[in-house]
Amino acid sequence: xxxxxxxxxxxxxxxxxxxxxxxxxxxxxxxxxxxxxxxxxxxxxxxxxxxxxxxxxxxxxxxxxxxxxxxxxxxxxxxx
Numbered sequence: 001x002x003x004x005x006x007x008x009x010x011x012x013x014x015x016x017x018x019x020x021x022x023x024x025x026x027x028x029x030x031x032x033x034x035x036x037x038x039x040x041x042x043x044x045x046x047x048x049x050x051x052x053x054x055x056x057x058x059x060x061x062x063x064x065x066x067x068x069x070x071x072x073x074x075x076x077x078x079x080x
Contacts, residue, residue: 023044
């Protein structure tokens with residue numbers, strides 16, 4: 001009547017499961033079918049360094065525009 005069984009449940013941990021991969025190999029010919037020659041394709045910075053390429057950081061500039069003030073709105077607060 002009092003049957004107890006021990007069941008081991010394997011919980012999945014955080015992160016990528018064992019055996020899975022984040023990257024796959026794609027030929028340039030296959031890639032060319034989907035993107036044009038001038039398309040930007042994200043690649044790993046580490047891969048670029050391993051290939052012997054140097055990385056130039058992109059400098060981003062922000063231009064300030066003239067302060068365009070809009071017309072002022074007049075209002076009056078009344079207590080009821």
